Each structure stands twice: as C-alpha cells, then as structure tokens.
Amino acid sequence: MTPERHHEKAERFERSLALCGDADHEARIEGAMLAASHWINFALHALALAPPEKDFQHPYFLTDDERSTYDQALGPELLRAYDEIEDLRPFYVRGADADGATAGRRAIALLGLIRDGALAKSTGARPPAIESRPRTPARP
Amino acid sequence: MNLAQHLEKAARYEALMARLDVVRDFELWIWVAMSSGTNVLNAALHAAGITSDRACYPVRPNRYMVPGANPGTWTQEEGPLGDVLHVDVPAIEAALPPALERACEALRVIDDARDPCVRGPREITPELAEACAAAYRDCVKATKPILEGRLGGAR
Numbered sequence: 001m002t003p004e005r006h007h008e009k010a011e012r013f014e015r016s017l018a019l020c021g022d023a024d025h026e027a028r029i030e031g032a033m034l035a036a037s038h039w040i041n042f043a044l045h046a047l048a049l050a051p052p053e054k055d056f057q058h059p060y061f062l063t064d065d066e067r068s069t070y071d072q073a074l075g076p077e078l079l080r081a082y083d084e085i086e087d088l089r090p091f092y093v094r095g096a097d098a099d100g101a102t103a104g105r106r107a108i109a110l111l112g113l114i115r116d117g118a119l120a121k122s123t124g125a126r127p128p129a130i131e132s133r134p135r136t137p138a139r140p
Numbered sequence: 141m142n143l144a145q146h147l148e149k150a151a152r153y154e155a156l157m158a159r160l161d162v163v164r165d166f167e168l169w170i171w172v173a174m175s176s177g178t179n180v181l182n183a184a185l186h187a188a189g190i191t192s193d194r195a196c197y198p199v200r201p202n203r204y205m206v207p208g209a210n211p212g213t214w215t216q217e218e219g220p221l222g223d224v225l226h227v228d229v230p231a232i233e234a235a236l237p238p239a240l241e242r243a244c245e246a247l248r249v250i251d252d253a254r255d256p257c258v259r260g261p262r263e264i265t266p267e268l269a270e271a272c273a274a275a276y277r278d279c280v281k282a283t284k285p286i287l288e289g290r291l292g293g294a295r
Binding site: 001005009012013015016017019020023024026027030031034037055057090091093094095096 | 141145148149153155156159160164165167168169171197199223225258260261
C-alpha cells in the first residue's frame with residue numbers, strides 16, 4: 001500500500017485502541033502489532049526502502065539483508081520494539097499467562113516508540129497527505 | 141489452552157466488540173472477532189475431543205511453546221494438534237461434526253476479509269461489516285450445542 005494509506009490505517013488502529021482498557025490486553029497486543037506494522041511500512045515506503053507493493057508484515061519473514069537495511073535506515077530500536085510485541089503474542093494472546101494487563105500496557109508503549117520513530121525518520125521524506133489526527137491517549 | 145481459558149478470552153473479546161463500532165473501528169473489530177471466534181472454535185474442538193487442550197501455546201502452524209524443565213522456562217517443539225491459530229491453520233485432518241463444519245465456514249467469511257481490510261486497501265463497507273458480524277454470530281451459534289453439552293449449559 002502507499003505510505004498515505006499505511007498512515008491512515010495506523011491512525012485508525014490507534015483511535016480504536018484508545019477504547020481498550022487493561023481487560024483488553026489481547027486486543028492491545030494485537031492492535032499494537034498491526035498499527036506498528038503500518039507505521040513501519042509508512043516509513044519504509046516514504047524512505048523508498050521498499051516499494052508500495054512490498055509490505056513488511058512479520059520480522060521473521062525478513063531476510064538477513066532486509067533486516068540489516070531496515071535497521072540501518074530506521075534505527076535498530078524500531079524493529080527490536082516490534083520483536084518485543086511479537087514475543088508477547090504466544091504467551092498473552094494465544095496463551096493465558098498471568099498479568100496480561102502489564103503486557104498490554106507494554107505493547108501500547110512499544111507502539112508509541114515505533115510510531116514516534118517511524119514519523120521522525122520519515123520527516124521530510126514524504127509527509128502524509130491526509131489530515132493528522134490525535135494520537136492514542138494513555139488509558140489505565 | 142483449556143476450554144475455560146478459551147471461553148474466558150472470548151467473553152472479554154465480545155465485551156470489547158460491543159464497545160467498538162463495527163464500521164468505524166473495523167480493522168480492530170474484525171481482528172478481535174477473528175480472535176474470539178477462533179477461541180470459541182478451539183473450545184468446541186477440545187470439547188468434542190478433536191484437539192488437545194494441553195498446556196502449550198501455538199507460535200506458528202505445528203509449533204508450540206511448551207513448559208521447559210524449570211519453572212518459567214519454555215521451549216519450542218512440534219507436537220500433536222493443540223490450539224489452531226486460525227480456521228484451517230493448521231488444517232484439521234479429522235472429520236468434523238456438521239456443527240463445527242458450520243462454525244469453520246462462518247469463520248472463513250471473517251478470515252477472508254481480515255487481511256485485505258486490515259493489512260490491505262480493501263474498502264470497508266457497512267455491508268461487509270454486517271456480513272462479518274453475522275458470520276461471527278453464526279460461529280457462536282454453531283458451537284453452542286457442543287459447548288453447552290460439555291459445560292452443562294453454562295454458555
């Protein structure tokens with residue numbers, strides 16, 4: 001998809017995630033993963049690191065060369081944060097480990113890091129053509 | 141996961157679905173509906189004795205996180221079919237009762253719309269949203285007799 005559509009999708013997810021609370025930790029983790037993938041794709045396409053027809057989905061689908069290229073361009077902390085969200089999924093989404101609320105809040109925090117990083121790296125490359133909306137407010 | 145854990149997750153997913161607007165929040169709604177429906181399906185598959193409810197977490201098709209030798213440690217291994225990740229992932233080779241076939245068919249409606257709308261640019265229309273909401277209701281309805289038989293009418 002185009003960077004503009006990824007930006008729009010990411011913001012739609014963040015607006016919906018604002019309706020989630022601690023009891024919705026699975027949805028927070030999944031929604032954070034999906035929104036983060038749109039922010040990363042926004043940056044990758046805006047920086048012309050990947051064409052619009054080649055979207056990032058899961059880190060384990062990347063080749064070593066792709067991972068290295070993306071880490072150099074975006075900073076390794078973005079995909080590390082994404083890895084951390086992915087690592088929550090087996091235990092808290094597909095499993096039922098204790099203290100899912102903390103995991104859900106962590107996923108939202110990681111999403112914020114990825115969003116801010118993707119936007120910062122993309123600044124000046126290709127600004128989104130759509131109207132900016134408020135970001136996800138913090139909720140207990 | 142065991143049957144009770146699946147149903148507890150499904151109940152919380154459904155509580156969130158009730159707060160989301162099926163069109164305005166469609167991307168998160170459909171992911172939650174798919175997740176909830178998959179938990180309901182897994183519960184019914186366990187109740188019917190078709191899949192294992194052993195304590196393991198599916199990571200990818202046919203790979204599970206299983207408890208390690210020490211508390212709090214986990215290892216990955218292949219194993220007999222436990223929880224499915226999505227409808228048809230992994231495929232279930234055993235013959236399904238007609239009610240579970242109907243549940244899977246309903247979940248396929250949701251799953252077919254999921255990626256094109258969530259990761260791709262497929263247009264989200266009220267008609268599509270309602271078709272997915274109806275499919276979710278069909279999935280729950282189809283599994284209900286099996287789950288009630290196991291739980292004595294608790295669901």
